[in-house]
Amino acid sequence: MAGRFWRRFFSGERRWAALGILAVLALWEAGHRVYGDFVLPSPLATLTALGRLTLDGDLGPAILTTTRDALSGFLVATLIGSLLGGLAGRSTPLRAMLQPVATMLIGVPAIAWVVLSLLWFGGSGLAATFSVAVAVGPLVFAAATQGTRTVDGGLRMMARSFRVPLHVRLADVYLPHVLSYLLPALGAALAMSWKVAVMAELLSGAGGIGDGLAAARAEVDTARTMAWVVVVVALLLIVERLVIEPVRRYFETWRRGLPGEAP
Amino acid sequence: MSGEALVATGLSHGFAGVPVLDGIDLTVPRGGVLAILGPSGAGKTTLLAILGGLLAPDAGHVERPFERPAFVFQDPLLLPWRTARGNVAFALTGRRLSRAERLGRARSMLVKVGLGQDEAGRYPHQLSGGMRKRVALARALAVEPDLMLLDEAFSALDVGLAREMQRLVRLDAQERGVTVVLVTHDLSEAVRLADELVVLSGRPAHVACRVAIGRPSRLRDDAFVEAEIRRLAASEAIRDAFRPTLSG
Numbered sequence: 019m020a021g022r023f024w025r026r027f028f029s030g031e032r033r034w035a036a037l038g039i040l041a042v043l044a045l046w047e048a049g050h051r052v053y054g055d056f057v058l059p060s061p062l063a064t065l066t067a068l069g070r071l072t073l074d075g076d077l078g079p080a081i082l083t084t085t086r087d088a089l090s091g092f093l094v095a096t097l098i099g100s101l102l103g104g105l106a107g108r109s110t111p112l113r114a115m116l117q118p119v120a121t122m123l124i125g126v127p128a129i130a131w132v133v134l135s136l137l138w139f140g141g142s143g144l145a146a147t148f149s150v151a152v153a154v155g156p157l158v159f160a161a162a163t164q165g166t167r168t169v170d171g172g173l174r175m176m177a178r179s180f181r182v183p184l185h186v187r188l189a190d191v192y193l194p195h196v197l198s199y200l201l202p203a204l205g206a207a208l209a210m211s212w213k214v215a216v217m218a219e220l221l222s223g224a225g226g227i228g229d230g231l232a233a234a235r236a237e238v239d240t241a242r243t244m245a246w247v248v249v250v251v252a253l254l255l256i257v258e259r260l261v262i263e264p265v266r267r268y269f270e271t272w273r274r275g276l277p278g279e280a281p
Numbered sequence: 282m283s284g285e286a287l288v289a290t291g292l293s294h295g296f297a298g299v300p301v302l303d304g305i306d307l308t309v310p311r312g313g314v315l316a317i318l319g320p321s322g323a324g325k326t327t328l329l330a331i332l333g334g335l336l337a338p339d340a341g342h343v344e345r346p347f348e349r350p351a352f353v354f355q356d357p358l359l360l361p362w363r364t365a366r367g368n369v370a371f372a373l374t375g376r377r378l379s380r381a382e383r384l385g386r387a388r389s390m391l392v393k394v395g396l397g398q399d400e401a402g403r404y405p406h407q408l409s410g411g412m413r414k415r416v417a418l419a420r421a422l423a424v425e426p427d428l429m430l431l432d433e434a435f436s437a438l439d440v441g442l443a444r445e446m447q448r449l450v451r452l453d454a455q456e457r458g459v460t461v462v463l464v465t466h467d468l469s470e471a472v473r474l475a476d477e478l479v480v481l482s483g484r485p486a487h488v489a490c491r492v493a494i495g496r497p498s499r500l501r502d503d504a505f506v507e508a509e510i511r512r513l514a515a516s517e518a519i520r521d522a523f524r525p526t527l528s529g
């Protein structure tokens with residue numbers, strides 16, 4: 019019974035995914051054997067450090083804080099980025115005005131935003147939210163602009179000819195097309211949100227996984243550092259799998275069987 | 282007479298400085314059927330868009346005393362992310378109908394164009410070209426239009442199916458007094474459906490000739506249609522418009 023479940027679970031693509039993760043773990047272990055505990059603690063030592071973090075009660079609050087920082091910034095970036103991007107896609111003057119600004123903002127290193135927002139907002143949680151929003155927003159903006167700009171002119175004309183109300187046109191003509199640009203960008207933006215949030219926390223010392231990393235570094239505790247890294251990666255994967263992936267699947271059912279798409 | 286007909290006066294239009302239409306005058310009485318003929322690239326699609334109010338002409342004026350225009354475009358222009366049923370229902374979203382009523386009406390209209398339950402649930406990319414055209418036709422009929430503009434609506438269909446769809450449009454139009462403007466490459470289609478034929482030619486296009494078809498369309502049998510085509514084929518302008526090398 020259980021055997022059959024696992025065999026089903028690890029069939030097809032999942033088997034290759036598991037194989038990839040196993041390969042990484044094996045390399046990690048090999049690296050540990052070559053370089054020793056200080057440079058690269060073994061996966062097992064990392065797991066032990068993770069257990070200690072949990073028992074000490076450090077893990078839960080850190081995860082909450084980092085999630086709050088990353089998701090609040092991501093949400094602000096998504097709302098403002100897609101709104102402005104959508105408008106810029108429809109208005110040439112607005113696009114001409116905003117696009118260079120977005121390019122400029124993308125060019126500023128994320129760490130520079132962190133430093134600036136610490137100067138502006140001090141050690142409050144706002145610093146992380148702001149850094150994430152301003153680092154990630156332009157990416158969302160660019161995707162939304164491109165998506166809105168490339169909506170099929172024929173379909174727009176068709177909708178107009180049948181006098182379809184504006185809100186239906188937005189939902190049925192624009193949105194599905196824009197989402198095919200926006201959703202992949204949101205996936206990338208979400209991943210970046212965690213990284214920037216951790217970066218901001220590391221410098222601000224106001225709690226979160228970044229703060230934990232800073233402490234682990236101060237104590238030269240490599241195992242604990244690795245444990246925190248594992249936590250960030252796990253968080254990122256969970257949110258990607260639980261939120262982004264289902265949304266993408268829901269909005270793209272119609273693509274099934276299109277040439278070049280998986281059945 | 283005013284307020285009871287689709288009247289176009291002195292329509293001229295160009296794209297990027299290249300003139301396409303030059304001084305077109307047309308009148309289609311309410312309930313009448315006009316066929317626009319002409320070689321490929323003559324400006325038929327452009328003229329139809331202007332008549333339907335989708336394109337503002339550079340010069341001239343269109344009187345359009347209609348409430349519910351419906352188009353069948355040359356490309357079907359279906360939403361790729363909606364099923365056939367969803368695409369037909371989409372045209373009804375402006376109406377005071379519940380979602381169930383819209384879908385119900387879409388389903389029965391699809392049956393009329395020969396698409397069953399199975400096809401109704403498919404996405405456009407899962408349908409053949411001819412089926413997509415019929416979905417577009419069902420979408421136009423579903424809104425119960427008072428003005429119908431058909432751009433080569435029957436061209437992707439095989440002969441039997443095209444005849445059937447033409448009959449459907451003719452009956453629907455007669456029953457509800459719909460005014461119809463249709464663009465076609467098929468002379469027999471024009472002769473079967475239209476009260477008047479207008480041939481565009483030249484660059485920019487002008488009206489090269491107008492032909493009225495006397496007999497009511499429900500009384501036109503195959504023999505009549507054949508005789509009319511022979512009569513029309515004698516005309517130079519019409520021969521020009523139908524040189525097969527130019528059609529497409």
Ligand SMILES: Nc1ncnc2c1ncn2[C@@H]1O[C@H](COP(=O)(O)OP(=O)(O)O)[C@@H](O)[C@H]1O
Pocket residue numbers: 296297301319320321322323324325326327328
């Ligand atoms: N949107 C457009 N932009 C530029 N040129 C166009 C556009 N639409 C049509 N044309 C040009 O206008 C001419 C008439 O086109 P069209 O009305 O589609 O002809 P038809 O339907 O008779 O084949 C063609 O030369 C075509 O290239």
Ligand SMILES: [Mg+2]
Pocket residue numbers: 325326327355432
């Ligand atoms: Mg055309």
